[in-house]
Amino acid sequence: MEFLVGHYNYWVVVFLMMLGFYVVISRTHMVKVLVxxxxxxxxxxxxxISLGKIRGGTAPILIDGPAVYSNPLTSVLILTAIVVSxxxxxxxxxxxxxxxxxxxxxxEEEIDAIERADEAAVLEAR
Amino acid sequence: MTEFVDxxxxxxxxxxxxxxxxLRNLFAxxxxxxxxxxxxxxxFVTMDAPDVAFTESAVGLGVSTVLxxxxxxxxxxxxxxxxxxxxxxxxxxxxTGAILLYGMxxxxxxxxxxxxxHQHVTPRYLEEMPEExxxxxxxxxxxxxxxxxxxxxxxxxxxxxxxxxxLLLAGRRRRGQDEEEPxx
Numbered sequence: 001m002e003f004l005v006g007h008y009n010y011w012v013v014v015f016l017m018m019l020g021f022y023v024v025i026s027r028t029h030m031v032k033v034l035v036x037x038x039x040x041x042x043x044x045x046x047x048x049i050s051l052g053k054i055r056g057g058t059a060p061i062l063i064d065g066p067a068v069y070s071n072p073l074t075s076v077l078i079l080t081a082i083v084v085s086x087x088x089x090x091x092x093x094x095x096x097x098x099x100x101x102x103x104x105x106x107x108e109e110e111i112d113a114i115e116r117a118d119e120a121a122v123l124e125a126r
Numbered sequence: 127m128t129e130f131v132d133x134x135x136x137x138x139x140x141x142x143x144x145x146x147x148x149l150r151n152l153f154a155x156x157x158x159x160x161x162x163x164x165x166x167x168x169x170f171v172t173m174d175a176p177d178v179a180f181t182e183s184a185v186g187l188g189v190s191t192v193l194x195x196x197x198x199x200x201x202x203x204x205x206x207x208x209x210x211x212x213x214x215x216x217x218x219x220x221x222t223g224a225i226l227l228y229g230m231x232x233x234x235x236x237x238x239x240x241x242x243x244h245q246h247v248t249p250r251y252l253e254e255m256p257e258e259x260x261x262x263x264x265x266x267x268x269x270x271x272x273x274x275x276x277x278x279x280x281x282x283x284x285x286x287x288x289x290x291x292x293l294l295l296a297g298r299r300r301r302g303q304d305e306e307e308p309x310x
Contacts, residue, residue, distance in 0.1 A: 003231075003235075006235035006236055007230060007231070007233065007235065007236065008132075008133065008136070008236070009132070009136065009236050010230040010233055010236070011227070011230070012136040012137075012139065012140060013230075014223055014226045014227050014230055015140055015143075015223075016139060016140065016143055017223075017226065018219050018220075018222065018223040018226070019140075019143045019144070019146075019147060020143075021219055021222065022147065022215060022216070022219045023146070023147055025215040025218065025219070026208070026212045026215035026216070027205070027208070028205070028206065028208050029152060029205040029206070030201075031152055031155075031156070031194060031197055031198055031201065031203075032152060032155055032205055034194070035146065035155055035156065035159045035194065038159060038163075038186070038190060039143055039146065039159065039162060042162065042163065042166050042182075042186065045166065045170075045178070045182070046136075046139075046166055046169060046170075049169075049170055049173045049175045049178060050173060050236055051233070051241075051243055052173070052174075052175065052243065053173040053174055053236065053237050054174075054237055054238075054239045054244065055236075055237030055238070055239070056237075057174055057239070058174060059174045059175070059176050060174070060252070060263070060264040060265055061176075061262050061263045061264065061265075062252075062255070062256060062262045062263075062264065063262075068239065069174075069252055069264070070173070070174035070175070071243060071244055071248050072248065072251065072252075072264040072265045072268055073243075073247065073248055073251075073268065074175070074243075075175045075177055075178050075265045076265055076268045076269050076273065078175070078178050079177060079178055079181055079265070079269060080269075080276060080277070080280050082178070082181045082182055082185050082186065083181070083185065083280055083283075083284065084280060084283050084284075085185075085186075085190075086185045086186075086189055086190055086193075087283055087284050087286075087287035087288075088287070089190050089193060089194075090190075090193055090287055090288075090291050091287045091290045091291055091294075093193050093194065093196075093197040094290065094291040094294040094295055095294060096197055096201060097197055097200050097201060097294070097295065098294045098295075098297075100200060100201040100202075106201045106202070107205075107206055109206075109208065109209060109210065110206075
């Protein structure tokens, strides 16, 4: 029981991670896929910050007198990761807008259908 | 009390995530992903990472929601019902999740000060930093001084992404004009 409670954060992190993963591989609207990717990324952030937390500790900002500080290194890593995640999201959204322009849709299945129709037309023309 | 907030926020995150999976209106999905970021920012505050909470609420809740809404305005916001069966993705996700849960069981318990992560490197930063950097915030000191090359690399990533976005969208404006001109 103590094991289950002590790892509560990590169980939820795995759930959220798999939720994001499922959205990425099962949904066809590309913006929704990017939302799923950001859910996945945020769950990784929560995992790292959970690792750095010390029970009864305080934020790693130095104060006078004795204090227990939570781990600052996980925060540093995740600050970098958050900024990189917005870069990937922005680039992904720009690609989505460009795909929408080329195909008139951002639904993966419709794009598949258009591609197959194009291929068939090329084969017929030969 | 902190434990209660922690449990409640994580439960809310899970509920938000499920709603996000189910909804088909993409505007609602994007707003829910903003709420998801806000909840996780609150969680970061309870886990002693205020810097991360600031960044997450500014970037995850602010910038990325605005970008996604902007993209939705251009590409349309109704998700169609998928025709493919979803058994394979579900199986992949359950298998991966099971492996991750198995791995997570070996992670040391949450919040224990004796965890290996707190034994190495960190004490050195906490002890030597007041003399070396003279900034009270350890996170800023590590980010901008000890590991500033990493931060410079991060800036390069942002720059590359910015250039990529500009290249992708600049063509869009030009083509738009070309298409309009013959009609005029």
